Amino acid sequence: MRALLQRVSRADVSVEGAVLGEIGSGLLILVCAMQGDSSDQAERLAAKVAKLRIFKDEAGRMNRSLSDVAGSALIVSQFTLAADTSRGNRPGFSSAAPPDEGKALYEEFAAAVQALGIPVATGRFGADMQVSLVNDGPVTIWVEA
Template sequence: MIALIQRVMSASVTVAGARIGETGPGLLILLGVEKGDDRQKASRLCDRVLGYRIFSDDQGKMNLNVQQAGGSVLVVSQFTLAADTQKGMRPGFSGGAEPAEAEKLYEAFIGCCCEKGVATETGRFGADMQVALVNDGPVTFWLQV
């Protein structure tokens, strides 16, 4: 399971011209699900993402996680994170989870965020989405379990 996390001032997701999710200061989480991923991995990745200290403290050091910084999250499914890009000029997607399984694990990840008390907005699984963001820093990390 893969999370590309970006510290943002704001982020939103739009489907068919309608804004369906947005966040103020916090994290945009692009989530990719691979074959072999399970609920345990979703929970571990959720804990890691929410605990990752990428927000500045009073001394300007990255010592705070999203909750400590008072931020929220926008979680967007992104199957292309599971792409094989090692050779050729076209990505391969055989490493990605089947859509039904990926959706279950996407929902499990979102549930974990909510259970931990983090204000959570989402995209729509499987939809053609337009994602807008104002990256803060820029600060972007790739986390994988």
């Protein structure tokens, strides 16, 4: 699984003008299941995200995790993280998991993050979503499991 983490002071996701999920301080997590991924990758990615030390401590150093700062997670599915741009000008997405598998792994990932005690909000898998955020830092980190 792949994820793009953005440290945010706030973020929300909406579909057709209706807000589905919103958070204050925490992480916007754009996530993509890849072909061959399993529940193990979803669990490992959730644990890594919860423990990744990318929040400032008292000295201003990135030394605290999402769990440490009692932050929230807005988790949005984004199959375009599987883009292959190595040939031509049109990205290919054949390395993304098929939709049914992708949805199941997305839901497993969100549930695993929540099981770690992190408040979770989500988008809608497969929907045309609008995501708004205020990137804090900015801090943007690419993670794979």
